[in-house]
Amino acid sequence: MRIFGNRHVLGWLLISPAVILLVTFTHYPSISSFISSLFSRGNPIRPAQFVGTDQYTAMMQDPVFWTVLENNMIYAAGTIPASIGLALLMAVLVDQMLPGRAFLRLAYFTPTILPMIAVANIWLFFYTPEIGLLDQVLRPLGIDTPNWLGDPDTALWAIIFITIWKEAGFFMIFYLAALQTQSPELKEAAKLEGASPFTFFWRITFPLLMPTTLFVLVNAVLNSFKLVDHIFILTKGGPNNASSLILYYIYETAFSFFDTPYAAALTIVLLAFLALLALIQFGVLEKRIHYR
Amino acid sequence: MSFLKPKNLLGLAVGATMALGAGVASAKTNLTMYYPVAVGGALTKVVDSIVADFEKQNPDIDVEAIYAGNYNDARIKALAALKSGEPAQLSVMFSIDIYDLIEQDAIVSFDDVATSAEDKEWLKSFYPALMENGQTLGKTWGIPFQRSTIVMYYNKDAFRAAGLDPENPPKTWDEFVAAGKKLTKKDGSQWGMMIPSTGYPYWMFGALTKQNGQVLMNADGTETYFNNPKVVEALQFWKDLSQKHEVMPKGAIEWGTLRQNFLEGKTAMMWHSTGNLTTVKKNAKFDFGVAMLPGNPERGTPTGGGNFYIFKKSSAEEKQAALKLIKFMTSPKQAAKWSMETGYIGVSPDAYKVEELVEYAKSFPPAAVARDQLKFATAELSTYQTGRVRKLLDDALQAAIAGDQDPKEVLEDAQARATQLLKPYK
Structure with missing residues (x-):
């Protein structure tokens, strides 16, 4: 009995660092956000009141x-x-x-190691009408360029482009690592069988990369809901919210409007949404993935 | 002899105590102050040097001045510091944050801190137009510091090339459009004008509406006038500059890169904060002028920029020390220095009597334009729930200017929502 008890204690002790971190930075903030989303916006003069789902109803109408x-x-x-x-x-x-393989790898990876804010500032001057790099290159060629960040039709796409540029190099590293663990014997065997390079890639390389793809996909999905830095510098969500994303709106609500309960409600919706996506990704996709 | 003033005697006593040194705890008051910089440039160095001068004069007060980003960041940092119990006794924050700060119960009014007769005189020493955004509920809550108006920067060389009189910039909207047409080059290498529509679009719009004879809100911060016909007309005019007259590029014009556009000659005129003056002066490779904004027919501009606030949580001693610092930083001599280094307005008429600034304005007349324009100035848009109300207007403006929507429709919509938001404060 004593041994069992000790093992019990030992077990808890062993997982306690992880538990403490998770509870402090994940579970507790989630729960307290949820609770705060059920209250009205208060201030020292008018304290917050319990309003139930009012914040969520307001969100539906926002x-x-x-x-x-x-x-x-x-x-x-x-x-x-x-x-x-x-x-x-x-x-x-x-x-x-x-030839020059190391240099190429570095070139592809460079966007990832640059700080986000610096990157955004550089791109701000690329995109700037008239004096920006893009306009200076395209205009002399007779291409009529839009006001990239100032036009509601192009602002979001301009930001999407930067994200692709920045993320692709990062994901490349994972694929590269996975590719290098693949045995060269596979390639030799495929050659003997007379498989074309395309068939080899599609039937052998790509399926073997699936675990990496899942990992990269989860990261890409998370990142697509995590972006705020670029928006700060490039558009502030404008023009007229054309390039605003959920997290930026949460930031604005909490710190520009001081409406923490509504920001909490938005956060809960974002959390629920991400949890759902994670379930789909791990639940459905994982079954189809071949781990060695 | 001024040496015998009680204040100096106290200073002497403190100095003596400190000189005696060992065993005697020094009664230093520590102040933490956050301040923003909205226009870039080396303004932090200027603030640091003014603070250093103050500390030299007041060895019993220790000031930590912390640069805190733009106006929004400064407010967030200062309020977060207060909430977490970190001591900040005073800060420079956006003049229009006043209602939020009052609602958060974060600040004290200067009427409660500056109580002596001399203090009361001091409160009256500033330009009245600069006090508007700092006063409500019958009290003064903010003291003007880095205050600006919008001015029109124009490229005199471009004016000459287009056959316009460089000493006679446009005074009315009609002249403004006419000049713009002459200055716009068909190949797109030079535009007539740029009015920024990101960053602070409501601020630029406040100028246009004032010029058209209408303000955007009441003095209590409880009502907006977004759907007033004169306001709608002002937005139509702004939109027409790019859509109908084609003297301004279409789409949103970026606040942050506009100065560069002007410096590279891509636009012959720009509306921007007077806080840019010194940077433009240093970097312009052409002959440039600064003018008051045109009118329709009256001129008009909102004031802008940052005020000093004192936080409620500070001790009585700290509040007095903070007041002393604010008095020092807004004193004519420092205000004159600040104005020359940055282009911001010297906050009191006395600042413009300081020898150096008089000389400077003589040799560089643009330095006085913002001051002269003050008589046409009005308060910057500021209401309760100011962040939300401002965003409603910003979104409406961008929807009309960059997004091809009807000015009347978007302003009606913004007005309806602003009214809804402000209902509880009536």
């Missing part, structure tokens, strides 16, 4: 919420497949024996 939600869907659809596809392509390219 046109900005629907705009940022739609924007975020477009942003996710625009960034995830493109950055993963590009990462895979780049990884396959630099996995081969090319």
Whole structure:
């Protein structure tokens, strides 16, 4: 009995660092956000009151919420497949024996190691009408360029492009690592059987990369709901919320409008949404993945 | 002899105590102050040097001045510091944060801190237009510090090339449009004008509406006038500049990069904060001028920028020390220095009597334009729930200017929602 008790204690002790971190930084904030989302916005003069689901009803009627939600869907659809596809392509390219291979790898990876804010400031001057790099290159060629960040039709896409540029190099590293663990015997065997390079990639390389793809996909999905830095510098969510995303709207609500309960309600919705996505990804996709 | 003033005697006593040194705890008051910089440039160095001068004069007060980003960041940092119990006794924050700060019960009014007869005189020493955003509920809550108006920067060389008189910039909207048409080059290498529509669009709009004879809100911060016909007309005019007259680029014009556009000659005129003056002066490779904004027919501009606030949580001693610091930083001599180094307005008429600034304005007339424009100035948009109300207007403006929507429709919508938000404060 004593031994059992000790083992029990030992077990708890062993997982306690993880538990403490998770509870402090994940579970407790989630629960307290949920509780605070059930109250009205208070101040020292008028204290907060319990209002039940009022914040959520208000959210349903808030046109900005629907705009940022739609924007975020477009942003996710625009960034995830493109950055993963590009990462895979780049990884396959630099996995081969090319002259200057190390330099190429570094070049692809560079966007990832630059600080986000610095990157955004550089791109701000790329996109600036008239004096920006893009306009200076395209205008002399007779291409009529839009006001990239100032036009509601292009602002979000301009940000999507930066994200792809920044993420692809990061995901490439994972693919590259996975590719290098693949045994060269597979390639030799395929050659003997007379498989074309495309068949080899599609039937052998790609399926073997699936665990990496899942990992990269989970990261890409999370990142697509995590972006705020670029928006701060580039558009502040404008024009007229055309490039605002959920997290930026939460920030604005909490710190610009001081409406913490509504920000909490938005946070809960975002959390629920991400939890759902994670369930789908791990529940459905994982079953189809072949781990060695 | 001024040496015998009680204050100096006290200073002497403190100095003596400190000189005696060992065993005697020094009664230093520590102040923490956050301040923002909205226009870039080396303004932090200027603040640091003013603070250093103050500390030299007041060895019993220790000031930590912390640069805290733009106006929004400064407010967030200061309030977060207060909530977490970190001591900040005073801060420079956006003049229009006043209602939020009062609602959060974060600040004290200067009427409660500056109580002596001399203090009361001091409160009256500033330009009245600069006090508007700092006063409500019958009290003064903010003391003007880094205050600006919008001015029109124009490229005199471009004016000459287009056959316009460089010493006679446009005074009315009609002249403004006419000049813009002459200055706009068909190949797109030079635009007539740029009015920024990101960052602080409501601020630029406040100028246009004032010029058209209408303000955006009441003095209590409880009502907005977004759907007033004159306001709608002002937005139509702004939109027409790019859509109808084609003298300004279409889409949103970025606040942060506009100065660079002007410096590179891509636009012949720009509306921007007077806080940019010194940077433009240093970097312009052409002959430039600064003018008051045109009118329709009256001129008009909102004031802008940051005020000093004192936080409620401070001790009585700290409040007095904070007041002393604020008095020092807004004193004519320092205000004159600040104005020359930055382009911000010297906050009191006395600042413009300081020898150096008089000389400076003589050799560089643009330095006095913002001051002269003060008589046409009005308060910057500021209400209860100011962040939300401002965003409603910003979104409406951008929807009309960059997004092709009807000015009347978007302003009606913004007005309806602002009224809803402000209902509880009536």
